Amino acid sequence: MSLAKQPLDFQHWTAAHLSRFETVLGELLPAASIAPQRLHAAMRYAVLDGGKRVRPLLAFAAAELFGADMARADIAAASVELIHAYSLVHDDMPCMDDDVLRRGKPTCHVQYDEATALLVGDSLQTLAFQLLAEHRLNDDAARQLDMLKLLAQASGSRGMAGGQAIDLASVGVALSLPELELMHIHKTGALIRAAIVLGAQCGNATPAQLAQLDHFGKCVGLAFQVVDDVLDTEADTATLGKTAGKDADHDKPTYVSLLGVKAAREMAQQLHQDALKSLDEFGAAAQRLRELADFIVLRKF
Amino acid sequence: MSLAKQPLDFQHWTAAHLSRFETVLGELLPAASIAPQRLHAAMRYAVLDGGKRVRPLLAFAAAELFGADMARADIAAASVELIHAYSLVHDDMPCMDDDVLRRGKPTCHVQYDEATALLVGDSLQTLAFQLLAEHRLNDDAARQLDMLKLLAQASGSRGMAGGQAIDLASVGVALSLPELELMHIHKTGALIRAAIVLGAQCGNATPAQLAQLDHFGKCVGLAFQVVDDVLDTEADTATLGKTAGKDADHDKPTYVSLLGVKAAREMAQQLHQDALKSLDEFGAAAQRLRELADFIVLRKF
Numbered sequence: 001m002s003l004a005k006q007p008l009d010f011q012h013w014t015a016a017h018l019s020r021f022e023t024v025l026g027e028l029l030p031a032a033s034i035a036p037q038r039l040h041a042a043m044r045y046a047v048l049d050g051g052k053r054v055r056p057l058l059a060f061a062a063a064e065l066f067g068a069d070m071a072r073a074d075i076a077a078a079s080v081e082l083i084h085a086y087s088l089v090h091d092d093m094p095c096m097d098d099d100v101l102r103r104g105k106p107t108c109h110v111q112y113d114e115a116t117a118l119l120v121g122d123s124l125q126t127l128a129f130q131l132l133a134e135h136r137l138n139d140d141a142a143r144q145l146d147m148l149k150l151l152a153q154a155s156g157s158r159g160m161a162g163g164q165a166i167d168l169a170s171v172g173v174a175l176s177l178p179e180l181e182l183m184h185i186h187k188t189g190a191l192i193r194a195a196i197v198l199g200a201q202c203g204n205a206t207p208a209q210l211a212q213l214d215h216f217g218k219c220v221g222l223a224f225q226v227v228d229d230v231l232d233t234e235a236d237t238a239t240l241g242k243t244a245g246k247d248a249d250h251d252k253p254t255y256v257s258l259l260g261v262k263a264a265r266e267m268a269q270q271l272h273q274d275a276l277k278s279l280d281e282f283g284a285a286a287q288r289l290r291e292l293a294d295f296i297v298l299r300k301f
Numbered sequence: 302m303s304l305a306k307q308p309l310d311f312q313h314w315t316a317a318h319l320s321r322f323e324t325v326l327g328e329l330l331p332a333a334s335i336a337p338q339r340l341h342a343a344m345r346y347a348v349l350d351g352g353k354r355v356r357p358l359l360a361f362a363a364a365e366l367f368g369a370d371m372a373r374a375d376i377a378a379a380s381v382e383l384i385h386a387y388s389l390v391h392d393d394m395p396c397m398d399d400d401v402l403r404r405g406k407p408t409c410h411v412q413y414d415e416a417t418a419l420l421v422g423d424s425l426q427t428l429a430f431q432l433l434a435e436h437r438l439n440d441d442a443a444r445q446l447d448m449l450k451l452l453a454q455a456s457g458s459r460g461m462a463g464g465q466a467i468d469l470a471s472v473g474v475a476l477s478l479p480e481l482e483l484m485h486i487h488k489t490g491a492l493i494r495a496a497i498v499l500g501a502q503c504g505n506a507t508p509a510q511l512a513q514l515d516h517f518g519k520c521v522g523l524a525f526q527v528v529d530d531v532l533d534t535e536a537d538t539a540t541l542g543k544t545a546g547k548d549a550d551h552d553k554p555t556y557v558s559l560l561g562v563k564a565a566r567e568m569a570q571q572l573h574q575d576a577l578k579s580l581d582e583f584g585a586a587a588q589r590l591r592e593l594a595d596f597i598v599l600r601k602f
Binding site for chain 2: 034036038039087090096113116121123126127134141145148149152153158162166168
């Protein structure tokens, strides 16, 4: 992770969490030696050793803010990351975005085959919900059911998958800015918000605090997407680890195509400020969330 | 449902449950008027007005045996049926079985498109877990988490999806009878067992009783598959509502290709007897489960 502009302390914090989390993910995923071996190997290929892990880091920062047990936060973060990974595997398939490169490696259906990639996505989604059901994340089991419900709502047809469907329908269509925002609030935003709220729910956050964090998540989620669109225009494939310029190639509406690069950058800055403002009441304790908001807006990949 | 050989009382019982359940499913699925409309319409297309609903009926029979609230059993049955429906939508896709007919209608990717079918399957799976999280199915929330875990285990890479992966790997391969059985125990059996156990868990079943019902489910699940293989050989496409003879065409091992029709029929009879025997201790109260076992073995489609 390139964090050149970030404070050294944040770099260490990030590195420590990601190192531990990668080990946890490796243990939570079925071993490649367990039958069906090829499916399990492909699931591990799709999840491990890749990605910025933005959602898990947001979950960890929110969990720390409310004094959560990090072993619980690891499970919440893993469930969100598995949903994210499943969506990437399916989105890359030929019938969707038909992409061959992801996280600097061949996409799952290229490395294995389409049928396996389909089952990998299906099985990663199942595993995400299994983790939230089989590990105790909250002393109150009824609250844990609420956490499961939150992840399902964020992922399903009125969340992430719904955003994907709106995206499909928008190819070659002139979306308005509110329509584009609606798509991204579903497609990317819902899961980013869920990561933050689930992390906080591993600790002792009040409903009012969860609502405040949810607003923070909404802002950084949108900022994440605006920056993605700018990078898709400006960065090259090697830096991104995925195919650059593909949205324009696919005639998909983006913040850049609607606003131009300059106004898109300004929009990201505004969302950045809104996100930081929503953390004011948490004081210095929310420093990690602030640094993550900085990273999301300042990142180069 | 053709139940000519079944007692009239059972026909009425089945009709009443299926009529109520169809209404419940229609209410649990997002309305086609809610955005994204095309995705929601396709989800409804894939689930409603079709299928034998064997898993829900098994769940209802098990729920009745333990005095469960039928509103709770409806949710458990719906979650299982949504998992089943998602697996059919994905299995029918070109990269898997590439089938054009299901339940007498064009398959989802034929009626809509491949990308929509992919998202339909993804979203139906999510909705299955959402239902189990947002409706109260057991007074004890911790037990409800166990129910969620059970459904996830039955559906994932070491359950149904894993059976699908073994199936993929078995095309053109000479499987032994134990290997074929292992595949089907995962691919079809796991979810049938889950339907029965989840139905019973909506009521007051003891762990020993759940284990007994799980054994019943294992027997009828395998019998279901053996009968499926026989029907795939003997029945025609119009009767089945799906493409007949496709397993042989795809060079997939089946009970018929391994044993011949006669021995496969005898195996189904033996599993039928084993299933009935596992219900002995429940006495007359388990009559519906017996009748469903009869239906599964005697069915013509």
